[in-house]
Amino acid sequence: MATNRRLSIVLVGVTGSGKSTLGNILLGFEPDQPEGFGTSSSSRSCTLDTETRNGFWLGDKITPIRIIDTPGHGDCDGRDEHHREKMVKFLQAEGTVDAFVWIKNSQQPRYDKQEAEYFGILMKVFGPSLFKNLVVVFTRWAFGKKDEVRRNRRRPPLTLEDVKKELWNSFVEGRDPIEVPMMAVDALHDSEDEIEAAAFRREMEVFLSTITKFSAMPVREIQMVRTEAEKLEQQIESLREEMKANRDLAGEGLQIAIKKMEELEDNLKRNRESQQPPAWLESMRLFAPIAQKLLDFGLRIAERRLLKNE
Numbered sequence: 173m174a175t176n177r178r179l180s181i182v183l184v185g186v187t188g189s190g191k192s193t194l195g196n197i198l199l200g201f202e203p204d205q206p207e208g209f210g211t212s213s214s215s216r217s218c219t220l221d222t223e224t225r226n227g228f229w230l231g232d233k234i235t236p237i238r239i240i241d242t243p244g245h246g247d248c249d250g251r252d253e254h255h256r257e258k259m260v261k262f263l264q265a266e267g268t269v270d271a272f273v274w275i276k277n278s279q280q281p282r283y284d285k286q287e288a289e290y291f292g293i294l295m296k297v298f299g300p301s302l303f304k305n306l307v308v309v310f311t312r313w314a315f316g317k318k319d320e321v322r323r324n325r326r327r328p329p330l331t332l333e334d335v336k337k338e339l340w341n342s343f344v345e346g347r348d349p350i351e352v353p354m355m356a357v358d359a360l361h362d363s364e365d366e367i368e369a370a371a372f373r374r375e376m377e378v379f380l381s382t383i384t385k386f387s388a389m390p391v392r393e394i395q396m397v398r399t400e401a402e403k404l405e406q407q408i409e410s411l412r413e414e415m416k417a418n419r420d421l422a423g424e425g426l427q428i429a430i431k432k433m434e435e436l437e438d439n440l441k442r443n444r445e446s447q448q449p450p451a452w453l454e455s456m457r458l459f460a461p462i463a464q465k466l467l468d469f470g471l472r473i474a475e476r477r478l479l480k481n482e
């Protein structure tokens with residue numbers, strides 16, 4: 173199916189679900205082609221930055237697509253919040269996107285806590301209209317007979333319907349969404365295997381015809397959202413910063429006070445020195461009582477002589 177508009181497709185989901193691998197396949201790359209996205213099976217390890225590649229749908233040179241690969245959630249270096257903030261800024265700059273693809277590893281069909289947390293975050297970032305532009309792709313779902321036999325041996329047997337239902341029920345919990353189209357692929361299937369190749373083509377056709385019907389979703393105004401744990405961490409961090417600033421401030425205050433005290437002591441010393449009497453006054457003060465005694469003595473002698481002469 174051809175379209176002139178470059179379809180912009182955002183891959184979301186938890187780390188390891190197969191976003192980067194599927195992104196490469198959608199662009200017609202080999203899973204680990206150097207021009208493609210780094211996957212956790214390649215030497216370039218897992219995706220830490222939101223990245224994009226422009227190309228054509230399955231490499232067909234007809235349908236221009238833009239794949240936006242995101243780091244996801246539960247990431248390898250434990251900095252989800254930081255990567256998400258960068259993803260939000262990246263998408264704001266994109267302006268609009270055509271489709272969000274929630275990638276889910278079908279070999280872990282249960283919708284776990286981490287997925288629920290991440291889906292909740294995406295709902296808050298993009299709002300409930302996310303459902304209008306959402307498709308689900310289950311990865312690692314091989315269609316061959318042997319794979320089916322293996323799945324049927326599980327108790328209870330694992331069917332695509334069950335896997336879809338499990339995710340659907342988890343998505344709709346407490347929400348009223350419109351139906352989300354779901355596809356399944358084995359991104360690493362053997363293209364020589366006719367059953368696998370046909371199933372892949374069929375699922376991908378549904379995928380493309382679904383997203384071409386979507387209207388582009390504006391993402392310029394989306395806002396960063398934090399989990400409760402991240403919010404608490406942020407509060408603790410700002411308190412820590414505040415404490416550090418106060419401690420520095422207190423230290424600075426103490427320094428100023430000490431300096432002031434030293435200045436005052438200096439002033440006092442100078443003041444005392446300036447109030448010292450001059451040396452001659454001190455000598456006079458010492459001499460005055462002696463002179464007084466001498467005068468008294470002289471006076472007494474004179475008086476005695478006067479008495480004798482009378």
Ligand SMILES: Nc1nc2c(ncn2[C@@H]2O[C@H](COP(=O)(O)OP(=O)(O)O)[C@@H](O)[C@H]2O)c(=O)[nH]1
Nearest residue numbers: 188189190191192193211212213311312358359
């Ligand atoms: N067999 C198979 N392996 C897959 C499929 N999708 C992803 N993988 C493998 O799963 C691992 C994680 O994939 P990656 O694309 O890095 O996941 P991301 O973290 O979501 O980008 C890699 O080793 C892939 O080779 C799939 O459809 N089939």
Ligand SMILES: [Mg+2]
Nearest residue numbers: 191192218219
């Ligand atoms: Mg990746």
